[in-house]
Amino acid sequence: MLGLFDMMFMLGSLAVSLTVLVPLVGTLVRFRAHYNPKGLQLDSEGDVQPHTGPVISSYIGMLRRVHRIEGWPGLYKGLMPTLLSTLLITVFLMMFLSESNLRSGKYSAPDGGAVGVLFYSIFAMLVSLPQVIITNRAITTPHKLPYFNAIYSLRILLTPTERRRPWILYLTPGLLATQVAHIAYVIIFLRSIRQLLLPELANPGMPRTEEISPAKLVIFFVIALLSTVILAPLEVIAIRLSIQRNHAAPEFNSISQEEDGDAEEATEYAGADEDVIGLRTDREPYIGMVDCAKRIVDEEGWRALYRAWWLTTLGSLSGAFS
Template structure:
C-alpha cells in the first residue's frame, strides 16, 4: 500500500513526466497517420504526376534532320489507364517512386513551420495557417511555396525518371534527376522557365479569389456548432469551384511539365551530351523493361515560359491535354468545404 501511495504521489507531483508521455503519444499518433497517408497518397500522386507529364503528340514530329517521324511512344488517355500501366511495367516499386523525396520534403517543410512559423497556442496535433489579413495570407502562401518548390521539383522528377533510384544513396539519385548545372547552381531551379509564374498565379487565384468567396458564401461555424449553410449559397460556391477548376487544372498540369524540364547550361545541350562523365553509369532502369512507362517531351526543345508551354501543349497535344485529371482538382476544391 505504501509503494502504491508513493507512486500516486510521484505521478501527481511530476507534470513533466506526464507531458513527456503525452508528447510521445502525439508523436506515435503522428507517425502512424503519416505512414497511412503515405501508403495511400504516394501511389495516387505518382500516377497523377506521370499522367500529366505524359507527352501525347497528335501529329508527326520532326527529327534532327527535319524529317517527319510518327510518335512511337505510349498513348495514355486516362488516369486509371496510367495506373494500370505503371503497375504492369514497374509493379509496386513503380507506384511508390517518389516516396523518399516526399517523406523528406514533408519532414523538412514541417520542421520549418514548427521552428519559424508555428504559434504558441494549442493546435491539437494540427497546424493551421495563421489567421491574418488577405495580403498576409497571400504572403504566407508564397513564402511556403518558395520553401517547398525545390523539393517538389525533385519529387516530380523522381516519379517520372525511367531510372531506379536508390532510397539511401542521395548522391546517385541527384545525378539522375539533376543536371550538372543544377547541381553546381541549385538556385537555378527557381529560374525554371514559367514555373514560378504558374505557382504564384495558382496561389493568387486560390487565396485572393476562392478564399474570400468561400468565407462570404460559407461562413465558418462557431466552435462546437454544426455548419448551417444556405443551399443557394452552397450551390453558388460549387459553381465558383467549377469555374476556378477550369483555370487551376491547366496551371497544375503546366507546373508539372515545367518542373520536370531540367535546366542546362545551354539550350542546345541535351541530357546526355551535358552529363559529366560517369554521372549516370550507376543508375539502372527497372529490370526487364522493354518499354518506358511514359514519354517525356524532348529537352532539346524546351518550353520557354508559361504562355509558351500553354501554346505548345494545345498545338502539339490538343486542348484536352490541359485538363488531364481535372476531376482531381475539382475534388480538391469541393473538399475544402468539408475541411473549412
C-alpha cells in the first residue's frame, strides 16, 4: 500500500495535470468539431447563400476565442467527466498495482504480442467510449453545465433515446469503426515497424546510443510522420461522430433536439451573444466513417481533416519511446 505522502503526491500531480491539460484538450476537441463550411452554399431552393458562422483557422485562435466568449469556465468544460474517469483509473492502479510500479511509472498494457495488445486496447476503448462521448459533448455544447448536477448535465448531453437505452451510444454510426481503425493502425503497423527497426526500444530502460542505428531511427521517424496522413483524419472523424447524437426518429441529427423535453431550459453563458463554434445543423447526419470523411471534404475542404495535425505527429513520434 502507498503511504499518505505518496497518495498526496499522486493526487497533487493529478490536479496539476488536469489544470493544464483540460483547457488544451478542450480546445483541440472544439477546433476539430467546428463546422466551417466553404464560403458559398446552396439553400433548400438552390439559391447561393454565404456562410455566416465563425471562421477559426488555428488551434491558438480557438483557444483565444473560447476564453473571450466563455472565459475560464468555458476552458474547463469537460472537467468533471475527465476528473471522474481519471480518479477511477487512479484508484484502480493504487489498489491493484505494486508500490514500486506506481513510483517508477512502469504500468503498461500487458505484453502479449501485437494481437494481445490490440485486443487489450480495443477492450479499454470500449470501456471508456461512453465517457469519451459525454466529455466531447460537454466540451462542445453551447450550454453551461453545473459541476455537481450530473442528472441535469446528462439531460443536456444525451437525447431521451440515449437515456432510455444507453447502449445505443455504442451504435453511433461509424464511431466504433473509426476508433478500431485508429487503434489497429497504431498497434499493428506502427508498433510492428518499430519492433522491426528499433527492437532495442522495447527493452526496459533507455538503450545506449550505440545500440540504436541512426539510419533506422530516421526511417521510423519518417514513417511516423507520414502516418499523420492517416491518423489525423481518423481523430477528426472520431470527434465529429462522438458528438453526433442518437435519436429514435431518423430525421433528427447530431445537433437537432428531440421534441419530448430534450435540453429544455438550458442555461447559456452570461453575456455570450454568439456560439464559440459552429455545429452542423442540417438534418442529414453522418452515416458512417467514410461518409463523414467525404462530407467533410465536400462541405469544408480537405484541410478540415488535418486540423491540429502537428499534435497527431507529436503523438506518433512519442510512440517510438513508449
